[in-house]
Amino acid sequence: MKIIVCIKQVPDTNEVTIDPDTNTLVRTGIPVIINPDDKSGIEAALTLRGKIPGSTVTVVSMGPPQAEMALREALSMGCDDAVLISGRQFGGSDTLATSTIIAAALKKIGFDLIFTGRQAIDGDTAQVGPQIAEHLGIPQVSYVEEITPETDSLVVLRQFEDRYHRLRVKLPCLLTAIKDLAEPRFMTVEGIVDADEKQIRIMDYEALSDVLDPKTIGLKGSPTNVVRSFTKEPKSQGAVLKGLTADEAVDAIMARLHESHLV
Amino acid sequence: MSKNVFVICEQRSGILQPVSFELLGEASSLAKDLNQRVVAVLLGDNIASHAEELIHYGADEVIVVDNPTLKEYLTEPYAKAITAVIKAKDAEIVLFGATSIGRDLAPRISARIKTGLTADCTGLNIDPDTKLLMMTRPAFGGNLMAVIRCKDHRPQMATVRPGVMQPMEKDTERTGSVENFEVALSEADKTVELLEVIPKSKTVADITQAKCLISGGRGLGKAENFKILRELAEVLDAEVSASRAAVDAGWIDKERQVGQTGKTVRPELYLACGISGAIQHVAGMENANLVIAINKSETAPIFGVSDLGVVGDLHVIVPKLREAIIKAKSAGIDYKAPSVEQYVGLENVLYHVQNGIAYLTINRPNQLNALNRKTLTEIGSVADKLMNDESVKVLIVRGAGGRAFVAGADIKEMQELTPEEGKELSAFAQQVFSKLKALPQIVIAAINGYALGGGNELAMACDIRVASSRAKFGQPEVNLGLIPGFTGTQRLSRLVGDGDSKRMIFTTEMLSAEEALRIGLVNVVVPPEGLMRTTRDMALKIMSKSMISVKLAKRSINEGLPLEFQQGLLVENDCWTKCFEESGDGKEGMTAFVEKRQAKFS
Numbered sequence: 001m002k003i004i005v006c007i008k009q010v011p012d013t014n015e016v017t018i019d020p021d022t023n024t025l026v027r028t029g030i031p032v033i034i035n036p037d038d039k040s041g042i043e044a045a046l047t048l049r050g051k052i053p054g055s056t057v058t059v060v061s062m063g064p065p066q067a068e069m070a071l072r073e074a075l076s077m078g079c080d081d082a083v084l085i086s087g088r089q090f091g092g093s094d095t096l097a098t099s100t101i102i103a104a105a106l107k108k109i110g111f112d113l114i115f116t117g118r119q120a121i122d123g124d125t126a127q128v129g130p131q132i133a134e135h136l137g138i139p140q141v142s143y144v145e146e147i148t149p150e151t152d153s154l155v156v157l158r159q160f161e162d163r164y165h166r167l168r169v170k171l172p173c174l175l176t177a178i179k180d181l182a183e184p185r186f187m188t189v190e191g192i193v194d195a196d197e198k199q200i201r202i203m204d205y206e207a208l209s210d211v212l213d214p215k216t217i218g219l220k221g222s223p224t225n226v227v228r229s230f231t232k233e234p235k236s237q238g239a240v241l242k243g244l245t246a247d248e249a250v251d252a253i254m255a256r257l258h259e260s261h262l263v
Numbered sequence: 264m265s266k267n268v269f270v271i272c273e274q275r276s277g278i279l280q281p282v283s284f285e286l287l288g289e290a291s292s293l294a295k296d297l298n299q300r301v302v303a304v305l306l307g308d309n310i311a312s313h314a315e316e317l318i319h320y321g322a323d324e325v326i327v328v329d330n331p332t333l334k335e336y337l338t339e340p341y342a343k344a345i346t347a348v349i350k351a352k353d354a355e356i357v358l359f360g361a362t363s364i365g366r367d368l369a370p371r372i373s374a375r376i377k378t379g380l381t382a383d384c385t386g387l388n389i390d391p392d393t394k395l396l397m398m399t400r401p402a403f404g405g406n407l408m409a410v411i412r413c414k415d416h417r418p419q420m421a422t423v424r425p426g427v428m429q430p431m432e433k434d435t436e437r438t439g440s441v442e443n444f445e446v447a448l449s450e451a452d453k454t455v456e457l458l459e460v461i462p463k464s465k466t467v468a469d470i471t472q473a474k475c476l477i478s479g480g481r482g483l484g485k486a487e488n489f490k491i492l493r494e495l496a497e498v499l500d501a502e503v504s505a506s507r508a509a510v511d512a513g514w515i516d517k518e519r520q521v522g523q524t525g526k527t528v529r530p531e532l533y534l535a536c537g538i539s540g541a542i543q544h545v546a547g548m549e550n551a552n553l554v555i556a557i558n559k560s561e562t563a564p565i566f567g568v569s570d571l572g573v574v575g576d577l578h579v580i581v582p583k584l585r586e587a588i589i590k591a592k593s594a595g596i597d598y599k600a601p602s603v604e605q606y607v608g609l610e611n612v613l614y615h616v617q618n619g620i621a622y623l624t625i626n627r628p629n630q631l632n633a634l635n636r637k638t639l640t641e642i643g644s645v646a647d648k649l650m651n652d653e654s655v656k657v658l659i660v661r662g663a664g665g666r667a668f669v670a671g672a673d674i675k676e677m678q679e680l681t682p683e684e685g686k687e688l689s690a691f692a693q694q695v696f697s698k699l700k701a702l703p704q705i706v707i708a709a710i711n712g713y714a715l716g717g718g719n720e721l722a723m724a725c726d727i728r729v730a731s732s733r734a735k736f737g738q739p740e741v742n743l744g745l746i747p748g749f750t751g752t753q754r755l756s757r758l759v760g761d762g763d764s765k766r767m768i769f770t771t772e773m774l775s776a777e778e779a780l781r782i783g784l785v786n787v788v789v790p791p792e793g794l795m796r797t798t799r800d801m802a803l804k805i806m807s808k809s810m811i812s813v814k815l816a817k818r819s820i821n822e823g824l825p826l827e828f829q830q831g832l833l834v835e836n837d838c839w840t841k842c843f844e845e846s847g848d849g850k851e852g853m854t855a856f857v858e859k860r861q862a863k864f865s
Contacts, residue, residue, distance in 0.1 A: 013404030013543070095380065096373060119366075123402055124523070125382035127370035130338075134374035139454035140338060142367040155458065160363045161518065162275060165335075166459040173455075216377075223379030223416035227397065229409040230790070240572035242561050246579045250587050253555055253580075256571045262475065262499070262532050262553070263591050 001055040001171070003045045004106060005079070005115045006132070007038040009063055009070035010122040034070045036179060037117025043182035044147060044175075045115050046078050051149055056080045058109060062090065062102055068200055075195035076187035082198065083109060087205040092219030095123075099131030100221070104211045105203050106136065113154070114174040118143055126176070133174040141169055142176040265355040265417040267324075268294045269302045271345060271368075272317060273360050275336075279313055281472065282360035284430035286423055287321035289387055290358060291431060292666045292712070293396070296389040296733075299355065300324060304348055306341060308334035311443070318439035321431045325441045326352070332448040336364050339454045342371045344446040349376065351444070354418040356396055358387075361422035369422050379413035380420045385427045385527075386792050388733040391775035395419070399790065405523045405546030408790075426471040426527040427550075429665040432629050463518070468502050470519055475501035475532040478521060478548070479509050482537020482558060482577060486514035491578070492536060495585045498592070504528065506538045522547035536577045540565025553617075557581070570618070611638040613663070614645050620802045621655045621704070625721075628664025634717040634749075635673035636688070642721075643695040649702055656810055657802040658702065660725055661709040661795075662718075668710040668734065669718030674743065685748075692717070692749035696724035700821065703814050705805055709798040710734045710785065715773070719784075720749040723758060726817065728785040729801065730776045731794045736784055737773040757824070759783050809848035809864040815841055 011030040034042075042059065049055040059074040061067045062085035071082040085105050093101065106114065114136075116129035126142070133140035146157035150168070158165040159178060169175075205212070215221055241252055257263045268290040272283040283303075290301045303322035305314060307329065314325040326348055332340045345368070349357060359365035361383045373380035386399030390412075396419040398411045413419040470476060477496045479489055489503065496503050503519060510520040521528055523543035533551035537558060538544060545568050548554070556569040557577045566572035573580065613624040623645050625632040632638075649655055662668040672692075680688065699706060699721075708714075708725035715737045722728050722736075730736075738747050738755065746752060747768060756764040759782045767774065779785045789797045805813055819838040823831030842849035848864045855862035 011403070013406065016403050016406045016542075095370070095382075096377070099370075099374060121404060123382075124404075125370075126366045127373070127380060127382055130367060130370035131374040134371050140367070140371065141455060142338075143363050160275075160336075162463055164461040164463070165457060166461065168456040168458055169454075223377075224381055224411050224413045227410045227412050229402075229407050231407055240561065240566045240569070240574065242574035244573065244575060246575065246583050249557075249573045249575050249580050250583045252571065252573060253557075253584055254587050254591065256553065256555060257532070257588075263588055 001048070001052050001112045002110055003048060003055055003057045003113045003115070004109065004111045005038070005041045005045045005057060005059045005074070006102060006129075007042065007059055007061050007070055007074060007117070008035045008120045008122075009033070009061065009067045010035045010120050013121045032066075032069070034073055035117050035120045035122075037119060037177055038115075039117075039184040040179055040181045041115035041117055041175075041177035042074055042077055042079065043184040044144075044177055045113075046185070047182060048113075048147065048149060058083065060085065060102070060105065060109065062086070062098060062105075071200050072195050073187060075198050075200075076191040077185055078188075078191055082200045083203055084200050085203045085208075089205040089214070089218050092222065093217060094222035094224045095125055095127040095131060096223055097217045097221045099128045099135060100216050101208065101212065102128065103132045103135035104208045106132065107211060108203070108208065112171045114138075114172070116174065116176050118176045118178045129174060129176040136172075136174070138172045138174055139169055140174045140176070141167055143178050144175045145178060145180045147175070147181070265353045267299045267302050267352070267355055268297070269304055269349065269352070269354040269357045269418070270322070271357065271359045271365070272303050272305045273362060273364055274305070274307050274310060274313065275364075277307065277310065277313075279316065280360065280362070280425075281430075281469075282362060282365075282423070282425040283317070284320045285425065285428040286358045286360060287317065288430040288665060289423065289428040290356075291321040292733075293356065293387060293389055294323075295666070296391075297355070297394060302326060302352065302354070304328070304345065306330075306333045306344055308332075311441070314441040318437050318441075319433050319435050321437075323439045325439065326444045327441060328444050328446055330446065330448045332450070332452060335457060335460060336368075337453055337455060337457060338367055338371055340448050340452045341368055342375065343452055344448060346372055346375050347446045348444055349418060357418045357420045359420070359422045361424050365422045369420060373420055376418075378416040378418060378420060380422070381411045381413070382422050384421045384423045386790065387421065387423070387428075388791060391735075391777070396421070399792070401523070401546060404543045406542055410790075424527050426529065431664070434629060468519075470502050470504045470521065471526050471528050473502035473504075473528070473530055475499050475534070476504045476521070476528060476530045476548075476551075477501050477534045477536065478504040478506065478538060479515070479536050480506035480538030480544075481508040481512070482539075483509060483514065484537075484578075486512075488578065489515055491581045491585075495534075495581055495588075498585055498588045499532075501530075501532070501534075506541075506544050508539075535565050535569070536581060538565050539563045540568060610641070611635070612641045612645065616655055618803075619654060619656045619806060620799065621649065621652075621658045623658060623660045624663050625661070625669050626663040628662075628666070630673070631667035631670035631713060632662040632664070632718070633671055633673045634669055634692075634721070635676050636691075638673075639692055639695050643698060646695065646698040646702060649704055650698075655704055656806045658704045658706045659709055659798055659802060660699075660706060660721065661798075662711055665711065667713040667718070668708070669715075669721050670713040671716035671718055671739070672749070689748040692720075696720060696750045699724045700726075703817075705802070705813060705817060707798055707802060709794055710776075711791065711794055713737075715739055716747065716751075717749045720747060720751045720754065722785075723754045724750065727787075727801070729787045729789065729794065729798045730779060730785040731791040732776050732788055733791050734776045734779070734785075734788075735773045736767075736776075736779045737771060738768045739771040741768065742771050755784075809852055809862070811846070811848045811865065812842060812852075815839075815847075 059079040119126035143159040270286040273280040300323040303317040359369040381398040529550035535556040556565040706725040708722040710730040815838040
């Protein structure tokens with residue numbers, strides 16, 4: 001079984017800070033990581049490979065040349081090969097254009113099963129996975145928490161806010177992974193050494209030009225665009241009381257609850 | 264040409280989900296700006312009986328796709344049915360809830376139709392010039408807000424964060440049409456096989472609907488310590504929620520997580536216990552009415568967004584707080600008081616005071632807060648009360664509901680007036696608005712939506728006007744054979760000048776917030792979600808100054824404005840002199856300046 005894992009290199013949003021003087025996002029010096037949901041996808045793919053003899057795991061990322069780092073990390077975790085979709089023509093793509101490009105690449109690479117993360121922590125859109133599935137005309141299951149392989153299908157547990165669905169889905173299909181799906185393994189020393197010897201295949205615009213309509217990619221091929229962005233105004237701060245005894249603290253809280261008629 | 268605002272309503276096991284009503288409320292305001300209709304799309308099996316309820320919450324039309332294949336949510340049958348509806352009806356805008364269903368379904372449909380989709384929006388409005396949907400959403404874990412549009416593709420699609428938009432009041436008198444829409448669906452459309460539906464074992468309360476939340480974080484230390492929060496929640500009639508740290512530690516169910524990757528809540532009270540307040544957490548709770556934080560570290564960022572912060576040990580404070588509440592309750596006082604202070608006799612306005620700021624909310628959202636005599640009377644009585652209330656420094660005037668500040672006077676009430684009665688009503692309203700203008704407090708209007716006719720006149724009776732970017736301004740009286748009569752002709756011309764006041768009144772054209780800003784009718788324009796915060800911050804900034812001086816400056820401007828320049832200077836001279844008197848703050852202010860310390864104003 002040919003398993004694909006789509007990953008994205010993202011800034012660690014836990015480390016993002018706002019410059020208090022300019023009230024803008026500090027973009028330099030933020031560590032980049034493999035998107036956490038995508039990492040669960042890698043782990044799930046590697047686990048499945050162990051259960052189904054003859055399987056391979058190909059990790060795919062679209063992004064600037066620096067995204068190679070994320071692919072190297074995935075290889076070090078044990079993925080078999082890696083593809084970087086990268087090209088100046090792809091820049092400025094929104095989710096629809098991005099999914100169009102990735103779907104075109106996946107058609108060339110070939111697949112039986114595709115993993116994406118549920119959502120990336122920088123954009124939080126959760127859109128590219130289902131959009132890839134639609135472009136490829138294969139079924140999708142989002143928010144997957146558990147996978148049991150069968151002969152030519154998978155039984156998966158799909159999470160909702162209030163329930164689960166146990167679903168059988170035939171291959172080929174696309175699954176979006178959530179954190180609960182799998183705890184990612186760490187890179188091993190052997191893995192890192194092996195990864196160093198592996199070539200990362202680059203797919204640029206030329207490589208996909210026979211299957212891509214240039215009008216559907218990049219900034220021009222994106223139906224949505226960002227008009228402006230702004231940082232949120234910080235909520236103004238109220239009083240902070242310190243050095244109180246527990247009873248005084250309780251009195252202060254009670255006074256506020258009274259004031260707002262909550263008691 | 265594409266038209267109408269479509270809401271994909273979500274039902275689970277035949278029960279309409281709250282997000283559907285929230286979306287209808289938001290769609291109503293968008294549809295109004297576009298002069299189009301709200302169309303609710305309802306999918307399911309044996310579901311048609313719910314159509315009426317959707318109309319009561321704002322739908323003008325309901326399209327029902329009733330099919331056994333749609334009994335339980337599955338991506339493909341739902342995507343196929345909704346695509347058919349969108350194409351057949353040529354929708355302009357389509358809104359989905361950003362739930363685990365909507366976020367699976369909407370991208371699939373967007374890729375099928377090849378149109379844009381904006382995820383997880385927290386603000387929507389119509390650009391007054393281009394009539395495009397402007398979609399605001401958080402990115403970078405809530406660090407950044409982006410405004411996104413979909414210019415050339417239709418429909419414009421968005422998923423909207425549950426718990427953010429306001430539903431309309433249910434109105435059982437509302438009417439609308441219901442259409443049964445046939446889509447050929449069969450078992451073959453199920454591209455996945457549903458083997459089993461497993462309800463989540465615990466019946467988890469919906470924290471987005473709770474009035475009060477007691478929330479726990481890493482500072483609780485271990486799962487067992489949530490017990491003290493649960494006990495406190497019990498006596499406060501609250502629910503327990505948590506930060507991501509507590510959820511990730513496995514101390515509490517994920518359904519109770521507040522924040523960027525959890526749920527957005529806006530309860531009356533958010534009591535944060537041992538929560539540090541990472542920006543991702545704050546993104547989910549910052550709209551709470553009252554935030555109280557208990558944390559042992561005085562540098563915890565949560566204090567930056569709290570109305571009250573207590574540095575201390577929650578393990579001691581929380582149990583004691585519970586005891587205090589039980590004691591207060593057993594003292595025989597009726598503690599079931601509403602969260603908003605209601606003075607006797609006040610029905611059409613709400614009035615409450617927090618931190619020295621009074622809030623006057625015109626509260627007739629179903630009538631777009633139209634001013635009738637009763638409402639005017641109540642505004643007058645609040646003004647009377649404030650005249651002698653030294654504890655209140657700033658009054659913020661606002662409209663209830665998401666759509667209007669005040670959309671005008673109550674026409675029905677004025678229809679049959681005789682000339683004498685008309686004269687009396689105008690004189691009465693003029694007197695009320697003049698009273699507001701003359702208050703010793705600083706009066707700020709927070710204008711969220713329509714400020715038309717009497718509404719614009721009310722806004723002008725305030726000292727400063729802060730407007731949401733979606734607010735609209737107009738004086739439509741001549742459409743009705745009237746003229747502005749609640750101070751409008753006099754105040755508008757003095758405020759924006761001869762030509763612009765006449766243009767507004769003669770043409771009755773509505774002004775966007777931007778244009779109102781340009782001509783000086785409003786003073787600040789902010790994105791809709793920043794309105795109350797900006798207004799309150801302005802109030803707090805004013806309150807940090809010498810209030811005696813601020814009030815004297817207000818008096819000097821107010822009293823000088825109608826006078827000749829030279830006479831105005833006499834008023835100024837008089838007010839200036841008062842700064843130097845014993846009761847003035849001038850001495851302390853200037854001494855502190857010279858001594859390079861913070862002034863302590865009386």
